[in-house]
Amino acid sequence: MSDFLQELNTVQRQSVLATDGPVLVVAGPGSGKTRVLTYRIAHLIREGVAPWEILALTFTNKAAREMKERIEKVVGSGANQVWAGTFHSIFSRILRMEAEKIGYPSHFTIYDTEDTKSVLGAIIKEMNLDKTVYSPNVIRSRISSAKSNLITPRLYAEKEDLLQQDRAAKRPLTFQIYQQYSDRCKRSGAMDFDDLLYRFYELLHRNPDQVLEKYRKKFRYVLVDEFQDTNHLQYAIVRKLVQYPESPRNICVVGDDAQSIYAFRGATIQNILDFEQDFKNHGIQVFKLEQNYRSTEHIVEAANSVIQFNQRQIQKKIRSEKGSGHKIQVVKAMTDSEEGKRVADTLLEQKNRFHLSNRDIAILYRTNAQSRIFEEYLRRFNIPYRVFGGLSFYQRKEVKDLIAYLRLAINPRDEEALRRVINFPKRGIGDSTVEKISTLAGARQVPMWECLPLAEGGARTQQSIAGFIRLIQELASRAQTANAYDVALYAAEKSGLADLLRTDTTPEGIGRLENLANLLDGIKSYCEDDSEEAIDFSADKSLTGYLQNIALLTDFDEEDKTGGDAVTLMSVHSAKGLEFKSVFVVGLEENLFPSIMSMDTMEGLDEERRLFYVAITRAEQFLTLTYSVSRYKFGQMRYNEPSRFLEEVPRESLESAGGLKTGSSKEAAAGPPTATVSGAFQRRTNAHNASFKADPASFQASPSEQIQAGMRVLHLKFGEGKVLSIDGAKDNRVATIFFQGIDNPQRRIMLKFAKLQILE
DNA sequence: GTTGGTATCTGTGGA
DNA sequence: AGATACCAAC
Numbered sequence: 157m158s159d160f161l162q163e164l165n166t167v168q169r170q171s172v173l174a175t176d177g178p179v180l181v182v183a184g185p186g187s188g189k190t191r192v193l194t195y196r197i198a199h200l201i202r203e204g205v206a207p208w209e210i211l212a213l214t215f216t217n218k219a220a221r222e223m224k225e226r227i228e229k230v231v232g233s234g235a236n237q238v239w240a241g242t243f244h245s246i247f248s249r250i251l252r253m254e255a256e257k258i259g260y261p262s263h264f265t266i267y268d269t270e271d272t273k274s275v276l277g278a279i280i281k282e283m284n285l286d287k288t289v290y291s292p293n294v295i296r297s298r299i300s301s302a303k304s305n306l307i308t309p310r311l312y313a314e315k316e317d318l319l320q321q322d323r324a325a326k327r328p329l330t331f332q333i334y335q336q337y338s339d340r341c342k343r344s345g346a347m348d349f350d351d352l353l354y355r356f357y358e359l360l361h362r363n364p365d366q367v368l369e370k371y372r373k374k375f376r377y378v379l380v381d382e383f384q385d386t387n388h389l390q391y392a393i394v395r396k397l398v399q400y401p402e403s404p405r406n407i408c409v410v411g412d413d414a415q416s417i418y419a420f421r422g423a424t425i426q427n428i429l430d431f432e433q434d435f436k437n438h439g440i441q442v443f444k445l446e447q448n449y450r451s452t453e454h455i456v457e458a459a460n461s462v463i464q465f466n467q468r469q470i471q472k473k474i475r476s477e478k479g480s481g482h483k484i485q486v487v488k489a490m491t492d493s494e495e496g497k498r499v500a501d502t503l504l505e506q507k508n509r510f511h512l513s514n515r516d517i518a519i520l521y522r523t524n525a526q527s528r529i530f531e532e533y534l535r536r537f538n539i540p541y542r543v544f545g546g547l548s549f550y551q552r553k554e555v556k557d558l559i560a561y562l563r564l565a566i567n568p569r570d571e572e573a574l575r576r577v578i579n580f581p582k583r584g585i586g587d588s589t590v591e592k593i594s595t596l597a598g599a600r601q602v603p604m605w606e607c608l609p610l611a612e613g614g615a616r617t618q619q620s621i622a623g624f625i626r627l628i629q630e631l632a633s634r635a636q637t638a639n640a641y642d643v644a645l646y647a648a649e650k651s652g653l654a655d656l657l658r659t660d661t662t663p664e665g666i667g668r669l670e671n672l673a674n675l676l677d678g679i680k681s682y683c684e685d686d687s688e689e690a691i692d693f694s695a696d697k698s699l700t701g702y703l704q705n706i707a708l709l710t711d712f713d714e715e716d717k718t719g720g721d722a723v724t725l726m727s728v729h730s731a732k733g734l735e736f737k738s739v740f741v742v743g744l745e746e747n748l749f750p751s752i753m754s755m756d757t758m759e760g761l762d763e764e765r766r767l768f769y770v771a772i773t774r775a776e777q778f779l780t781l782t783y784s785v786s787r788y789k790f791g792q793m794r795y796n797e798p799s800r801f802l803e804e805v806p807r808e809s810l811e812s813a814g815g816l817k818t819g820s821s822k823e824a825a826a827g828p829p830t831a832t833v834s835g836a837f838q839r840r841t842n843a844h845n846a847s848f849k850a851d852p853a854s855f856q857a858s859p860s861e862q863i864q865a866g867m868r869v870l871h872l873k874f875g876e877g878k879v880l881s882i883d884g885a886k887d888n889r890v891a892t893i894f895f896q897g898i899d900n901p902q903r904r905i906m907l908k909f910a911k912l913q914i915l916e
Numbered sequence: 917g918t919t920g921g922t923a924t925c926t927g928t929g930g931a
Numbered sequence: 932a933g934a935t936a937c938c939a940a941c
Contacts, residue, residue, distance in 0.1 A: 268931090288924095349931050579917095751928050767929085
């Protein structure tokens with residue numbers, strides 16, 4: 157065993173060696189955070205701590221896997237006995253062992269977001285509520301944040317502030333939906349992603365002697381990665397495990413407040429502040445890793461400068477010793493398509509000039525929907541690429557369908573799976589029959605599965621239902637004896653799913669059949685895989701094990717089909733923790749990055765800025781920032797100003813300061829009037845002229861509801877303009893109007909208040 | 917009960 | 932633009 161401690165700088169080594177008692181490591185980007193975590197664990201093992209006494213919680217499977225691999229390199233085998241994994245996977249593993257104690261079967265189903273939305277949709281429909289008001293997505297996030305704050309349905313119904321918010325949003329019955337959803341999940345033997353955390357907390361809380369005590373003793377050392385992204389519930393669980401009278405409080409959390417980008421799903425930097433407070437009296441040690449080993453100086457300077465614009469932060473400044481390096485390039489495009497082309501051009505040029513491989517390069521965007529254009533041009537240029545974050549393999553319809561059969565075989569109470577396949581492929585059990593069964597189940601408070609034989613209907617329907625029950629029972633009994641692959645193959649054939657796809661000869665149909673075959677292959681290799689890495693504490697070759705495993709996978713965990721050397725396309729969110737020699741951050745426009753959803757609050761904007769900080773600190777040597785003057789959204793052309801974040805990058809770090817690389821004049825001429833952007837990024841000057849451009853005497857405002865996209869209109873102050881688009885409905889209609897000849901010619905105007913005269 | 921066409925909505929990020 | 936929901940016709 158080499159002495160790995162030599163590879164660390166002073167602060168890193170201190171963070172590794174401070175094994176006992178509470179430790180907070182504030183780790184800037186590229187500061188060797190993963191190295192500290194892994195060496196810390198390796199060091200613990202070397203000092204005689206048993207691997208299974210160590211609990212290391214991460215946010216992604218990838219981070220967990222990497223950590224285990226690196227520990228193994230240092231200490232050899234034994235690394236796979238460390239309890240390292242995501243919050244969700246570790247807790248789900250323990251829940252399976254202890255599920256009965258909170259009234260769940262050990263083979264409980266895990267609902268993904270789609271399942272959750274579908275269940276909510278059904279409840280909303282049954283309650284006869286308008287789903288445009290009670291949008292499943294909104295309700296889901298409301299329920300999610302309730303769970304993340306340890307608010308049960310019953311508590312929710314007592315919280316006046318929550319009820320008040322719901323009333324204000326015209327959704328007063330949200331608490332009832334939450335209650336029903338909760339009941340239904342329980343009845344179905346199902347947990348959603350939040351439940352994996354929430355029920356785990358419940359398990360510990362309700363069984364202090366049998367369970368909590370056991371895991372407190374077991375996990376003598378607890379580590380948490382990306383602590384800034386934990387929510388209240390996650391921290392409550394961690395605290396429960398380590399915060400008790402005779403605890404050694406061997407808790408180490410690693411995080412960076414500047415990289416907190418998940419407030420939208422309940423993460424709170426407050427946890428870092430609370431942590432310091434909670435462990436103040438137990439000899440907490442705080443280390444700051446500020447030395448950046450990833451990026452050159454221009455990039456680090458840009459990052460430091462940008463983050464200064466935030467309101468609240470733990471003061472720290474990252475330092476680079478890599479030399480000044482290349483300046484940051486800013487590319488302006490007239491259209492989203494041109495942006496794609498210019499990124500591909502620049503990328504090729506960089507590859508040639510600096511001998512970069514495809515895998516050294518990433519294109520990062522704010523929203524997944526932006527990937528399409530870049531894919532188009534990369535394909536055209538014959539550059540292999542890999543897109544992360546789209547529809548994952550396991551979310552495809554045909555895959556989910558077969559999995560639904562498997563889910564039913566394991567847990568017939570799983571109502572969502574039942575609804576999904578009871579009539580797919582078609583077997584003559586239509587909506588009305590399903591509704592009858594559902595109503596019956598609701599009235600009796602039992603799973604739908606138990607009501608199947610009771611459904612009223614014609615003889616043919618009865619027969620169909622009996623056939624379906626038989627099919628599922630067959631699958632279930634096979635699952636008792638056969639391995640997962642055999643059950644899956646049998647399900648694919650016996651359900652008619654495989655036959656249905658075989659008859660579809662369209663290219664999409666053939667693709668779907670291939671996906672099904674791939675799924676079967678995947679299941680096969682899953683149950684045959686007895687390689688050493690698969691045989692760690694998490695090995696469970698049963699069908700149940702398989703199902704729980706895939707429920708927690710993301711497309712990060714999917715196989716790379718590009719042969720390994722591909723350009724990476726992903727959202728900035730999923731790029732956290734990664735690094736590339738060259739990074740393109742694209743779509744740097746107001747309303748996109750920062751996102752329009754975040755712009756009404758300071759906190760929202762700060763989070764977007766941290767996201768931008770994360771984006772630029774992914775780059776080692778080359779950083780290219782691009783924006784487009786116009787882009788299509790929902791089939792409509794939109795115009796946006798350059799992102800405010802571009803101005804927050806110091807001029808000295810930009811290539812050809814003040815100047816911009818713009819598109820060719822031909823392309824520029826094809827775009828809309830650009831209204832003279834002098835200097836690099838001219839921003840809105842608030843002092844606009846108060847004088848009238850239109851004659852107030854002859855001005856006659858038209859009723860605002862008549863304003864439509866495409867019209868020419870007159871505004872008293874701004875003069876004549878063209879309505880580019882309209883967003884929102886009724887009182888919230890907002891027009892984007894282009895006024896020729898004024899500063900920042902593109903304006904968004906609330907029609908409710910606007911005085912506009914229609915000219916044609 | 918099923919099929920196919922039209923209207924409507926979508927509008928951040930992810931385990 | 933693309934997915935989904937809904938409705939009328941088979």
